[in-house]
Amino acid sequence: xxxxxxxxxxxxxxxxxxxxxxxxxxxxxxxxxxxxxxxxxxxxxxxxxxxxxxxxxxxxxxxxx
Numbered sequence: 008x009x010x011x012x013x014x015x016x017x018x019x020x021x022x023x024x025x026x027x028x029x030x031x032x033x034x035x036x037x038x039x040x041x042x043x044x045x046x047x048x049x050x051x052x053x054x055x056x057x058x059x060x061x062x063x064x065x066x067x068x069x070x071x072x
Contacts, residue, residue: 012045021045028072036069037062044069 008014012021018041025044026035036044040062043053047070055063 008049012048013042013051018042018045021048025069025072036065040066040069 008017011017021044022035022041025041026032029035035041039057043055043066046053053066055066057063
């Protein structure tokens with residue numbers, strides 16, 4: 008995507024925002040969590056399948072911050 012949150016610039020901005028909002032998370036979200044959050048902010052529906060403890064709940068709520 009060339010514009011929006013899913014663009015390279017949008018992803019960089021989103022990661023910066025999340026790191027400021029959640030200082031207890033010094034490395035920020037995983038790349039896949041960032042991609043899911045950006046897509047949700049761009050209005051795309053997402054289905055996330057990953058193992059227990061991999062951060063699905065965080066990915067489901069990051070766009071609300």
